[in-house]
Amino acid sequence: MRYHTPSTFEDAARLAASASGLTRFLAGGTDVLVQLRAGMVQPDDLIDLKKISGVDAIERTEDGGWHIGVAVPGIRLGGHADLCADWPGVVEGMELVGSTQIQGRATLVGNLCNGSPAADSVPGLVAAGATVTITGPNGTRTVPVEDIPVSPGKTSLAAGEVVSAITLPPRGSNGGDAYLRFIPRTEMDIAVVGCAVNLRLDGDTITEARVALGAVAPTVVLVPEAADAIIGTTLDDAAIAALVAAAEAACNPITDKRGTVEFRTEVAGVLAKRAARIAYSRAKGENA
Amino acid sequence: MAKDEFNVHNLVGTRPDRPDGLDKVTGRARYGADISAPGMLWAAVVRSPHAHARILSIDTSKAEALEGVKAVVTRADFPTGLTGEDWNLQENTMAGDVALYDGHAVAAVAATSQLLANDAARLIEVEYEVLPHVIDVDDAIKPDAPAIRPGSADASVPEGMAPNVVRYMEFGHGDLEDGFAKADLVCEKSYKTEAAHQGYIEPHACMGQLGEDGKGEMWVCTQGQWFIRRMCSAVLGMETSQLRVTPSEIGGGFGGKTTIFMEPLSLALSRKAGGKPVKLVMSRAEVLRATGPTASASMDVKIGMTRDGTMTAARAEFRMQGGAFPGAPVDMALYCAFAPYKLPAVAHIGYDVLANRPKCAAYRAPGSPMGAFAVESLVDEMCRELGLDPIDVRLKNGVKSGDKSSYGPKFGSIGLTEVLEATKAHPNLAAPLGPNQGRGAAAGYWFNHGGETSVSMAISEDGTAQVSVGTPDIGGSRASIALMTAETLGIPYENVRVNVVETGALGVNEPTHGSRATFASGKAAVVAAEQAIGEMCRRAANEWGIDPEAVEWVDGAAQPAGPNAGKFPPMSIAEIAGKMGSTGGPISGHHEGNLDGVGASFGTHVVDVEVDPETGRTTILRYLVVQDAGRAIHPSYVEGQYQGGAAQGIGWALNEEYVYDDQGRLANPVFLDYRVPVASDLPMIDTVIVEVPNPGHPFGVRGVGETGITPPLPAIANAIQHATGARLRHLPMTPAKVLAALKG
């Protein structure tokens, strides 16, 4: 295996495009190294992105959103007060990935590009309407986060393409987001179900909402029906019931070592209800 | 031997720093994988990806052609003609004609680096013919189940039983029908537990070296260096005394490191590589796939009880699989199941069943937790139905010293009543419970063990002492043995060094198993110290010119026993030792034998849980362990055993299990999915050490390591029912199972 440390994304993309064998990009390495060591993946070329300038930066964009470098580990997101104030749901999703030690390495983009439907940081990004910038042999393009994973372990990235940045939109006023996941233990598990809710209020009424579910389908899914169930409501009991029904209806899970179809479906509704309540109270400016 | 009658313990019962503490907080302590040797090679093992498959061919040529590869071994490199358990051990070390479980070793390779050995292992091509497999014990016992090893049943199995039943037992006493007829309530329920792994954090690791001269050396993390020596030499056809085994520090064992798995492979590879040392370290996946989990169990229990809570009769029928080899601890499970109860009539029936899983190994009180889950759950269900207090019912039926046990022998001195009384008095039982919260209690039992033990001690020239023991220190036994030796000699704790020695230094010792290290090595060390005291008294008597009988040993010095013996100032151990070279030579003591006088240990646990009614997740709010230690030599490490046993039992109860896919492959061979409790899963674990001294030990010691894993399984099930009304009879009680039970 050859180890590369390009200094620009263009060089990284060129290296990947010209490689004849199997290529992997390395940021935090918390997925790649596990696969490498288990012998599941034997890359010929490993391209470390951490020497590229700016990959460790968290910056406010001109329009008031956020630009997050591809090598920013989870622990830095949690330590960034302004980012946490804007997008607590996005940050708490990332902070649920693994242990304190994993947080020292794991990144949002790595979590996204690993392609797992159970990735804890992805529902929050999808609900937030985050986008990624992709650098490839033919230049750059920008796509919504939800377009990256296509099936477990697979992404829509073409050969030679590398995610070069992640962008969160401006939070704006009266907004709130939240992410909850269900695991059997209190820490260290892969999500059995995850749910993120992002919403905006006008007074007590929800005017905008996005709901994303994890681990209930081959990819993290955006569920417009769940959002529709609460838009125009004050998150009253009828809205919650409609939200739960929509979340459950959107589930297309499998039974595996981590959970059954029935359990995942039922808990998806429970988490949607609980996450919506947290997002709602955050939008109201209440502590939650 | 009855030190207790003096009841003046300066050291026993105190909490000094453990002798190996500094090494273990600085990273200096050397564990199995921490040693290297000149010229050392690294090994990797090729394992079957199939649950059950005939091995048609193994092509090692590509691996052997790789530069840096020094040896490849398959079963063809092992001697033939082994029988009985020796054959089982050899077959488990490396598959012969048939791979019997996912992870069964089929070849091994040694090379100049670990990465190279891994590469070479991937180049070994094995052709398999996949055979039908069976995983679950209730499937494996069916008459039409795939026969795993036809002809391997022993003489206990009656004609006509299903092909995978390899051992059968039935025993009991009293008139069962009469007993059930006298009961006001007779309940019969079925329970299941899944296989759990010991989960020690240190993977198996060894470095073996074996030359053409037949002389071998091994460094290995193990609970028992003599077991490693005997088993490896049997599997390889070596002379036992030609293999010298040195135990490393051990990163947890819990029974799982009392046997061999890959150790003979390092020796076989070394022999083939011209005697170069070969290091072999398992990955976590290898540990979970191919080393001993415990058995899984399917159990039917029937109990009769009168309205006032008197148990009139009981019956247990247990079916357990321990992998593709005989040895599921169904006998132990049955012995322990009703042990807390005095029963006029009881019947036990047991089946040891083969399945396509790894060969089970001992795990902390082997068998006892499964039986307790079934029996202690049913007792609780019946108490609930009759409106009786579960602790009172256990007090009413609880065995006392001298009672006949449920499994036959009479109990010696036991402390179940004292444990139950201490439990009732604990403030945790009065703590208020909120919504969705519940409390459960259960009792547990372990025999404890003495066993083959050989200990030497010697006085050094400065009056300090060294003790050589054969039981690896897995949780503070150096400290407890040093305390007892120092107490006996009357010298400071710091003046005793306890060494865990290699096989060349002592006669055969059983491993640190059966909760025996502090009991057996400690007892032998005390006898050895008393021998040395006798010799030191003789030396003093010679110098004083008086009869040795007239000398007594007080506070680390010889002194005349009373005014009639003569008037001499006390002669200290340092003084006697300082001149031992000129007074007769070395002063030492040695004791060995099959140590008896073991004292059994009962415990009670009380747990408070909260269950999330929408997700089924159980949170442990409060936990209490009460257990009879006999005498706590170092109370901190006794508490540690109670707490650690409880934590393992909590894991087994709630989340730990072997999950197989439909191909019979282990689906969760990583700590990510084999879910042992993490720090944030648990509360503080309260302990009460009850001390009903064991008259069979000079300081009253009972074993303390094993009983504590037994009660958590039923105690948590009982608490969940109290919290929710739902009764879980199949472990682990995962959120999905609890949620399903809540829906009825």
Next chain:
Amino acid sequence: MTKVHVTTTVNGDPVEFLADPRETLLDSLRNSLGLTGSKEGCGTGDCGACSVTMNGTLVCSCLVLGVEAEGAQIETIEGMGGDTQLHPLQRKFVEHAALQCGFCTPGILVAAKKLLEENANPTETEIRYWLAGNLCRCTGYDKIIRAVQDAAAEMRGEAA
């Protein structure tokens, strides 16, 4: 297979080693530098026995490549106490019997040290969640938590 020359700093000492690009930092520490205090319990970042800090961040050294250590500052258990004096956590772990087999201990000490650098007065819950990636199979964690609390109190200058 071409090895890469790596220059780094471990426990304040400049060191060099050659690393196969596939080799983890844990392997480099243990096999190239002889620092066997960091342990491998899982190789997948689930047990924390290999915990070290890299440029001040707590990481699992089994999930870092040896070649990634180029130019970094690495701290391991071997550097924790200094040559003559134990860190309060090390003393308190022995005093409280917070270890049984001791295999997880180096990783837990390294992780706990980092916690107390960031939070001098952590609650029991904060300690438990910070250490959730450090598996201990022997103790049930009780005495570990108490030892960390006691060390923290001592470092704050309070009597525990």
